[in-house]
Amino acid sequence: MNSAVYKALVDIVGEDYASDRAEELFTYSKDLGTAEPKWPDYVAVPKTVEELQKIVLLANEAKVAIVPMGGGMSLAGIALPLHGGIMIDMKRMDEIIEVNGTGRYAVVEAGTSQGKLFAYLKKHHPTLAHSMPDAPPAATIGGNMAIHGQGDLAHPHGFNSDMINGLEVILPTGEICRFGSCSMSPGWFTQHPLPDMAFFLGWGGATGIITKVSLRLFPCKKIREFDLLVVDNEELVPEILYEISHVGMSEDLTAFSQALPPMTDRLHHIGVNISGDTEEELEFKRRFIYDERLSSFFEQGTGGIVATSQDLEKPTVTKTSDWKKGGGFEYVGSVFPVSAYPELYRKGVEISARHDIPYTVVGRVIGAAHSMMFAWSYAFNRADPDSVRHANEALHETDDLVPGLGGTIWKPAVYGQQIVMKHMDANTLELMKKLKNMLDPNGIMNPGNWEVA
Ligand SMILES: Cc1cc2nc3c(=O)[nH]c(=O)nc-3n(C[C@H](O)[C@H](O)[C@H](O)COP(=O)(O)OP(=O)(O)OC[C@H]3O[C@@H](n4cnc5c(N)ncnc54)[C@H](O)[C@@H]3O)c2cc1C
Known part of the structure; x- marks a missing residue:
């Protein structure tokens, strides 16, 4: 283990929120499904986008893998550190930044849990609802977007990832990018009509870490x-x-x-x-x-x-x-x-x-x-x-x-990802590979998942 990486993590997030101790790494080594345990070398629990960005820059410098984890509820072993490295637990990045009632959207940090947003809306905006997956309430909004989740408003409105008005993402190389109206104005009210550049949905964190999501809200009867x-x-x-x-x-x-x-x-x-x-x-x-x-x-x-x-x-x-x-x-x-x-x-x-x-x-x-x-x-x-x-x-x-x-x-799961890629037409797979390599030149973002390179 590289103690310089651990020290750098402590400098970034503080001693209480960085660990290389076996008893803490253990809890991040398993998920709820059939996957074999995979141990991270470090865990970091950032609170701010700036802290997260510093961790990403550190990982590039030290050539250490990073794996974002929300609630860790996705079951398929996809939030496990398949190649070790730094497990980034997103749960402290859970601020509900804005609810625009008449505009029917909420801007949240990606680590916000489904349960927290549900409870917040129920209390402060009882006529508004977001599409809740059947997952345990600890599942996060960012984790659900990263895998194209679907919830209890799927029939009228589609996948949960069809219900976004904007995203903020940290690229694997550390730059912070915004997509949608939020990229050019303070308003997070639409993802359209700008050129589509959101290569982050469905990638399970292999192309970047989602930090903020603007989520459409719907009438709650x-x-x-x-x-x-x-x-x-x-x-x-x-x-x-x-x-x-x-x-x-x-x-x-x-x-x-x-x-x-x-x-x-x-x-x-x-x-x-x-x-x-x-x-x-x-x-x-x-x-x-x-x-x-x-x-x-x-x-x-x-x-x-x-x-x-x-x-x-x-x-x-x-x-x-x-x-x-x-x-x-x-x-x-x-x-x-x-x-x-x-x-x-x-x-x-x-x-x-x-x-x-x-x-x-x-x-x-x-x-x-x-x-x-x-x-x-x-x-x-x-x-x-x-x-x-x-x-x-x-x-x-x-x-x-x-x-x-x-x-x-x-x-x-990784097994299924390989099947998908095996059946994908060669040009699409080649484009996927180019995108992944362009965004993640050091191969540090959730390696092992969607491994096209
Ligand atoms: C009982 C049960 C019922 C479920 N029902 C549903 C359902 O109805 N609908 C549904 O959609 N899902 C369902 N799920 C699956 C899953 O729990 C959810 O999709 C959940 O929302 C995943 O969120 P998470 O925070 O737990 O993600 P995690 O498991 O933590 O992460 C999922 C993937 O996204 C990546 N990731 C996590 N956070 C970020 C981020 N901020 N940026 C980029 N990548 C990130 C991880 O590396 C991983 O690859 C269910 C699961 C269980 C156990």
């Missing part, structure tokens, strides 16, 4: 309702999603199927989130969705609504970690057309059975059914190496499957 429809034939699911998305009145539209509990096995649940400021508004939406678009399904007896309640907790993939004793789960996320649901579900059942894992699959409609984020989740017992191995094999088998079925892999 007073009453939220979660309705659950159930059908026993997967072939009906795309059509039902198409019909519901035709009226554009749902906020989040999901389809899922899971082996456990046994009463849900082989059934397809369609979760419809709707909201309104009054009961009349909700009733209006219900009428359009269920009476106007789905009445023929109900008349044919091919499905029905099982529950309509404000209080019903929205099921999330999180619960699947209970399927195996030991509480582990990891999923392969992918993006497909909605029409692929039946085949993706059947593959999930097959792969899970081969690896002795109760199957869980979930799809979230993105935009007006323009695509679907589809995830195959595999539970495992952390204390049982065979169980972890099975989950890992199931994950790889699923990654291998995605391109052949015509999809793309979402927030891929």
Whole structure:
């Protein structure tokens, strides 16, 4: 270990926020998924953009890797220091800088957690909401942007990374750049119509560290309702999603199927989130969705609504970690057309059975059914190496499957990244390589991830 680097980190962030001690490095060496531990050499927890910039400059000088980490909740081993180096924990950079209520946007530091922004808006701007992923609330806004996350406003508004009005980024060589209206005015109200130069979304921190995000906010209605429809034939699911998305009145539209509990096995649940400021508004939406678009399904007896309640907790993939004793789960996320649901579900059942894992699959409609984020989740017992191995094999088998079925892999682990790059057309891959090399000439930014060079 290079004690000069440690001393320099202490000079930058102070003794309390730099470490090279094993007990602290340990907590950064693992994530929640199946990935093998990877140890950083140092951890630094900067508070300001200036401190962060100094760390990036230091890393270039010392030729040490740097890995930004938000909540570390992305599961796929992508926030682990694959080549050691300095782990940069972004959580102290969590200021909510501005909320422009009438302009419906919030400017936050990238380490701001989803939970903090949610609580802040609820308290100070109860009529505004941002699109919350189902991830634990400690997940950060910057981390979610870096992997093209999606949240509970995906159906009307797309990926969370489609909802940005501007970014501030520290390049791997230390320069601070802004993208969007904020690059030329004090206002962070749009990312358009300037030339698109934001090579930072979807790169998982391999091209720079996002430091500030301007995030679009949307109306937050007073009453939220979660309705659950159930059908026993997967072939009906795309059509039902198409019909519901035709009226554009749902906020989040999901389809899922899971082996456990046994009463849900082989059934397809369609979760419809709707909201309104009054009961009349909700009733209006219900009428359009269920009476106007789905009445023929109900008349044919091919499905029905099982529950309509404000209080019903929205099921999330999180619960699947209970399927195996030991509480582990990891999923392969992918993006497909909605029409692929039946085949993706059947593959999930097959792969899970081969690896002795109760199957869980979930799809979230993105935009007006323009695509679907589809995830195959595999539970495992952390204390049982065979169980972890099975989950890992199931994950790889699923990654291998995605391109052949015509999809793309979402927030891929390194294994999945290699599959994506293998299938990418040669010119696009070459451009990716040029961009990465141009932005990160010393190869210090999250090396091992999106390794095109
Ligand atoms: C139970 C559960 C449910 C989930 N549900 C969802 C969901 O509904 N939608 C969804 O989108 N995701 C979901 N996820 C995945 C993931 O937790 C989220 O996407 C989360 O927002 C990632 O943020 P993070 O701060 O934890 O990122 P991290 O895991 O810390 O980082 C993710 C990647 O981005 C990089 N990175 C982190 N911060 C920065 C930065 N400031 N600048 C540049 N790069 C950075 C890291 O190096 C890493 O490669 C879920 C995860 C769990 C465990």
